[in-house]
Amino acid sequence: MALESKYIWMNGELVEFEKANVHFLTATMHYGLGVFEGIRCYDTPNGPAVFRLKEHAQRLMDSVRILDMPELPYTAEQVGEAILQTVKANEFAECYIRPLVYLAEGGMGLHFIGAKSGLGIAVWEWGNFLGPEAMEKGIRANIASFTRHHINVMMTKSKAAGNYVNSALAKTESLKLGFDEAIMLDPQGYVAECTGENIFLVRNGKVYTPPVATVLGGITRDALLTVARDFGYEVLEQPISRDMLYIADEVFVCGTAAEVVALSEIDFRTIGDGKTGSVTRSLQKAFQDVIRGKDPKYENWLSYVDQVSVKLPQSMSVPAD
Numbered sequence: 610m611a612l613e614s615k616y617i618w619m620n621g622e623l624v625e626f627e628k629a630n631v632h633f634l635t636a637t638m639h640y641g642l643g644v645f646e647g648i649r650c651y652d653t654p655n656g657p658a659v660f661r662l663k664e665h666a667q668r669l670m671d672s673v674r675i676l677d678m679p680e681l682p683y684t685a686e687q688v689g690e691a692i693l694q695t696v697k698a699n700e701f702a703e704c705y706i707r708p709l710v711y712l713a714e715g716g717m718g719l720h721f722i723g724a725k726s727g728l729g730i731a732v733w734e735w736g737n738f739l740g741p742e743a744m745e746k747g748i749r750a751n752i753a754s755f756t757r758h759h760i761n762v763m764m765t766k767s768k769a770a771g772n773y774v775n776s777a778l779a780k781t782e783s784l785k786l787g788f789d790e791a792i793m794l795d796p797q798g799y800v801a802e803c804t805g806e807n808i809f810l811v812r813n814g815k816v817y818t819p820p821v822a823t824v825l826g827g828i829t830r831d832a833l834l835t836v837a838r839d840f841g842y843e844v845l846e847q848p849i850s851r852d853m854l855y856i857a858d859e860v861f862v863c864g865t866a867a868e869v870v871a872l873s874e875i876d877f878r879t880i881g882d883g884k885t886g887s888v889t890r891s892l893q894k895a896f897q898d899v900i901r902g903k904d905p906k907y908e909n910w911l912s913y914v915d916q917v918s919v920k921l922p923q924s925m926s927v928p929a930d
């Protein structure tokens with residue numbers, strides 16, 4: 610996967626890709642003291658549009674607040690504008706967007722006092738994160754031997770860089786065992802989420818997902834809850850045990866990177882008939898229509914890239930004669 614682009618936005622300006630560097634001694638790299646977002650921009654009939662930009666920018670600010678990191682010198686709205694500028698400058702019709710708040714100044718102490726936050730925003734072309742066949746056929750998952758965070762050990766509502774060590778442990782284990790993704794249980798043993806996705810099950814026509822209290826408040830999760838309710842499905846947010854997954858008619862996962870993907874098998878047990886089920890398919894299709902601007906009902910979830918103007922770095926702009 611090439612993470613390349615022409616420009617990366619760093620602390621108020623677009624810089625050339627090669628110049629977007631942070632020093633080795635940033636405590637973010639040593640201790641995972643940073644927060645980030647994962648966002649997507651899609652091609653629509655009205656040009657490239659970022660899906661749920663406002664909610665993502667707000668979640669980034671919330672993540673900063675939760676960790677008690679030094680506040681950024683920008684509002685959520687300004688962060689949103691910088692995201693649109695970064696996409697526009699790179700001229701991608703569709704891309705993944707990665708803002709990261711890191712420690713730009715400060716020592717190696719295990720605290721944020723006297724530190725300064727920096728913000729970088731990168732974009733790159735990234736197709737479906739779980740692979741091109743995943744949407745069609747679904748993927749195979751296992752229950753991870755690693756427990757998901759306890760809510761008083763890590764802050765699960767913050768998209769904190771350090772939280773993802775736990776995800777990487779589980780995902781590596783799953784891939785080495787021959788699965789595609791890991792399902793993680795919370796410290797009480799209930800189903801929490803996957804390593805980078807929220808999880809849903811369908812049984813007897815009803816849609817279930819774990820309560821948001823212990824997991825990341827996924828923006829795709831929220832979008833699907835809204836769309837599913839608008840479709841008339843009964844949707845329940847309630848604790849889910851692993852055996853409820855085994856006997857579900859359908860299980861699917863969702864997230865910005867993965868979009869909506871069925872789980873065809875969990876712990877060697879076939880889910881339903883082992884194919885992407887009808888409810889999952891209908892939500893998958895609805896989601897694709899929403900993100901690509903084909904459903905006017907959810908038009909307010911799209912922010913068009915063309916609404917911003919960009920200022921490219923001096924060295925790259927064409928001299929005036």
Ligand SMILES: Cc1ncc(COP(=O)(O)O)c(C=O)c1O
Pocket residue numbers: 647802803804805806807824825826827828829830863864865866
């Ligand atoms: C742990 C975890 N859960 C759920 C999600 C899904 O969240 P979203 O739909 O906002 O991308 C993600 C991805 O950001 C994640 O990392």
